[in-house]
Amino acid sequence: MQNLKSTLTLFLSFFALITYAQEVTVLDADTGVPIDNIAIFNKDQSKSTITNVNGKSDLDAFARNEKITFKHISYEPYTTTKAQIYRRGNRVYLHLKTEELEEVVMSVSKWEQQKKHIPQKIETIDARNIAFANPQTSADLLQNSGKVFVQKSQLGGGSPMIRGFATNRILLSVDGVRMNNAIFRGGNLQNVISIDPFSIKKTEVTFGPGSVIYGSDAIGGVMNFYTQKPRFSFADSLVFSGKLDYRFASANNENTAHVDINIGKQDWASYTSFTFNHFDDLKMGEHGPESYLRNNYVVRENGEDVLITNNDPKKQVGSGYDQINFLQKFTYRPNSTWNYDLGLYYSETSNFPRYDRLIRPGRDGTGLRSAEWYYGPQKWFMGNFQITQKGKNKFYDGIKLTTAYQFFEESRHDRDFQGLELYSTEEKVDAVSVNLDFENKKIGDLHLYYGAEYVFNKVHSNGSMRNIETEATEETASRYPDGSTWQTLAGYVNGEYQLKPNFTLLSGVRYSQVWVDASFSNTHYSFPFDEADIVTGALTGSLGLSWFPRSDWQVTLNGSTGFRAPNIDDIGKIFDSEPGSVVVPNPDLEPEYAYNGELGLRKNFNDVLVLKGAAYYTYLVDALVRRNFTFNGETEIEYNGEPSNVQAIQNAAKAYVYGFEFGVEAFFNENLSLNSNLTLTEGIEEDDDGTDSPSRHAAPTFGDVHLIWQNQKLKADIFLNYNGEVSNDDLALSEQSKTYMYASDANGNPYSPSWYTLNFRSQYQITNALKATMSLENMTNQRYRMYSSGIAAPGTNLVLGIGYVF
Template sequence: MAASLPALAQQYSPDSSRVIGLNEVVVSANRVLERKADIPQQIDVLTARQIRLQNPGTMADALLNTGWVFVQKSQLGGGSPVLRGFEANKVLLVVDGVRLNNAIYRGGHLQNILSVDANSLERVEILNGAGAVIYGSDALGGVISLLTKSPRLADTAGTGPRVHTTNLLRYATAAREKTAHTDFSLGGQRWASFTSLTATDFDDLRKGRKGLAEFPGFGEVRQYVERQHGQDVVVSHDEPNRQKFTGYRQLDVVQKVLFQPRAGQRHLLNLQLSTTSVVPRFDRLQTYRNGALRYAEWSYGPQRRLLASYQLELTQTGGFYDRLRLTPAVQAVEESRLVRDFGKDRRNENTEKVRVLSTNLDLFKDVGRHELRYGAELTHNRVRSIGEGVSVTTGAVQPIATRYPTGSTYATAGAYLAHRWEITDRLILSDGLRYSRVRTEAAFDPRFFETAYTAVRQSSPSLDGNLGLVAMLPAGLRLSGLVATGFRNPNVDDISKTFEQINGTLIIPNPGLQPERVVNYELELSETVEDRLLISVLGFYTNLRDALVVRPFATPDGKGTVVFNGTEYATVATVNTGRARIQGVSARTQLALPAHLRLDGTLTYTRGRDLTADVPLDHISPLYGRAALTYQHRKLLAEGSVLFNGRKRASEYSPSGEDNLLQATPGGTLGWSTLNLRTSYQLSRGWAVQAGLENILDTNYRVFASGISAPGRNLFVAVRLER
């Protein structure tokens, strides 16, 4: 019988030094707690203890440091996860069972993962490969399921309330980062509360100084624009390794209240707020045109995410379910772009406000050797898009073109049935089906941009399934295979966006898009010796049909250029390509060694190609991985690690522009590696000190497709108090 989701924190608290193995429990595959060994799909798990040792500045850094996930960045306040060659709106983000992907998640690079505070998390589960049966649209590359800490009731009657608090102060040198975190939980017999608050302040990021001898000066900031006495002035930078205009601030709040009036009934209120200051877009601020800096301003305005959800969980014996979970939720998301050309008086301010209503119903039933998971999901997105031109001298405001048609809607509905059959103690069959329907509506405003389209209404059905088999072989061997389909319906961003790309082209609307679909095949062989060894090798092959990619695109009158905001651009658009292919291999290993040591390793290699156009597919990361040696004994925990990426030659870049070749060296992205050391020492029962040195050799490198150089040598120190 599967355990309940809120019981996760109580049932699973792994020792950081031991080999986890396949008996680990996960919840993301079928929205219920179950053994990892029973699931044919590859799932990686990042626990609160691992996050604690990492001491990451952001959630993007936490994913990057695992070596399981490739992460792209265009600015310090960024981080776009890539799973199996899929990125942005092709990877589904889920927080506490509520999907974050909304109507304006774009296909390029996203920073929305930063709106989740790593310090508030109990665990992260990374579901690799198509996950449409349980999650519907967008889960082409996989699902990143983020589970925040939950309130816990008092253990037994008469013992008084359960009280626990965690406090953290952290400083890191590369971005002069200052972080303060506190959380507090209070649990009684029927009521419990959990509160988390994290404030972070980043200064401008310093890149590495050493390496790239063949490209001297790569990544250095020699000039920047400053407003002086009402004029834009180009200023020489006296710290070229300090990436000017990358700093920002962030505040994250989580509040949960649990009420359990009796056994078998739980009510959970979940409130989350994430907000930032203005986040400068570093790569744009370092864009040159005709030998001069183009922009005086290019920033994301304050980014806000507000989530409120209620979860009802019922358990019973008999009837048509053993466990029922109902999760209605509302989200209010706001983001903006503030752009002003050098020497110009007008700042273009585009603001998008998205309201998302959703409801998930999940039911679970065990019948002998059969486990049934079934349910439904409804979502409704409404987009309000605002465009204003603001004079920086007079403050006068005038309307300008909006990024999206205002009042656009995006709605989804789906129902699923998943089944697991334990045929024998060594053979498990998994299968599932989901029917989905997605509707997109948008009305175009002809005032600012000439278009033959007045409105678009699209409704697309999809039937998806999976079939997997797990075989427990002798001597600890395990063989699993899976075939799964997935889809992603074009959203408001795909169909109706108007936006200038960094390569000087203009993305224009294309209302004729169709859903992109995948069929994913994977085969994994693993060996487990409990508490001593885990090693697995997995191969995957994904066929894409009607993949959405950016390509040159003529306007309705047949022209390949258009004048927009007073500038002429070559036009491109998101289009469906005929066929594409992604294939690769990934490996994981954990080995327990004598003297309280453990060795971890991970490696991923991916290749992708647009078969119709016969060009490289975008978002395909180079070889990447991580190796780490961990020591844990008594009060000391220490880890030495190597994080590495292979080379991506310029000839292997996609022509779409999404891979940001202009931000790489003339030879493309060079291979790199960093040496890192992290330690934690428990001074007493409540107090702990942590320190680490990342990128010890101060290597100068830039991650593939990124527009900002990675941090140089970074010393961090932290103090924790738990009671």
């Protein structure tokens, strides 16, 4: 009996111990790194403790259901109970305060730097804000920031515009690897949708040239997407965690499902992410230009193309598509010095229609020109292996070797109304890159960053024509010269010198050598040349300063150059650029150069009101633009059975782009805040003959205003989005011919009207593990199109989301 009592006492003591004795680990929500000196206390502060250097603290003093607050000067306070902490595996994740001044960015040097020392404008979108905005794609993620303009030719797309530049003049980077390849074109791109917003940890958008670090293409800016990293366990045991998400949107009956799983030990960790998207045809708004309505569409019945009246003209028939995204990451950390990271990325869409081509009127001005016009599956794969070493060395304090292989696949398919020939082109690109980057912090107040890069692209391209009745197929001209290559070798050095505690200089220089090689087949066209063999180099540099005349004032001044070397799309493409025109190859091209100046101001009024502004001017010389051309002495040739005006990419213009950017942040109290952005851009292209015209990629004036209320459980945002008008006189010449995409002004000429939307967004933390979001976009049901876009934006759109963390 005595033994039974002793056993029972021991059992109850052990039960009490595991129930009430509890150690918590406090981690940064974005990095997963332990946080020390976190104050932990109850409501009346009669009990308190702090975390140690490993982010750990003992909670024995607190009762099981007692409210406990975690607080730190740099993090948002968080209140929970010991019971809830136990259910979450004894881990608490804290978020950095949004107004935290010591923000770290990686875009400018590829290593961590204090944002306040950077003279360039950089905007950061973190995982918390991404989750709150709950975007459908990464293109929408950028647009929701209020600082990037996004054009859409179809629902399955999104082409960002930064400071009057777009497509192959801005650079995409994923985890330090450039995504731009040899066939990135001057026309609108949709590659950004291959990046899954659910897997993004942080996005950094650098405004202005970034060629010192990133080389060719980084003229208008750089968009760096950093995906989630596997999280280690800070205990001996294996730690398993994950997240489930579901989202629905009414405007296109979106159904999205996402799951991610993290497995971690002290020296290795794995992160897996999978997302499936289904988007139905998009429905536009009620109030706006009637010319945007989809009044009819084409179906094939009994072997003939038939023009069908659309029963719901607001439904943009032929715009829906599906997509999957997969990410697998492994990391191994044998000690505090070395880190090995492997990332495997895959994205694939279904066929997705190019909506702006499906609404073009027929050649006689009636009906529709195309029965079919769609992109085949857009596929992207990347394998990225990175080795990082940190520690004192004679020549560096940190070294990072990044090797990557990427595979891109895209195709285009079009058939005229009542035509039997379906024309197709298919492109594949193999891309290999090696980056070696060094960080050195040894020379007093001078921090050096230097490195080298090699990139190799090989393009595979073929063309075909299939008779849809007989199924007979024949080879046709490919879009690009098959087997062509583009490669670059570069070295750079970048230095950050802290002249005074309040004055920092940042300067860098890079030299890039570029080789382009393409052989042209005369099977379908009699080219006046056999090959393009371009060898060219570019020297770029930057010099900027960040000055705090007072602790609440910041002044930044930056001058930089950028360049873009011609790629395979520039020198070797054959395609129909617009009705009645065809672009032909041109092997005699040189790089285009940009010269940029920028002034920025930031004023903080007692952490209650923050005003920000920037003015910039960019001058582009030897601009690569599409202009009229001759082919074998002819100004017109036959393309896909149609007489077409000949054009080519040429170094035939200069461009002037300037603008102003304004931002306001106001913190009324700990719950209520306001932020607003306004961007004004003007751009002019001037041809060699002295004629000028508005720049195609200079976005209209755009801005937003957000009024945000939040506490620990609820966050709500009511906001206004605004776009200014682009009159007919301010439309680029290439846009004026696309009358089917624009509204008509009082004189019957195409123009892009101004528009606004009123929106509401909310997020509620139901439990520590369960979170719900609800948004009502375009509440007044406006019918509008983003400038230069072929598809109308959503009408009133209810977006619902639910997320569960385990």
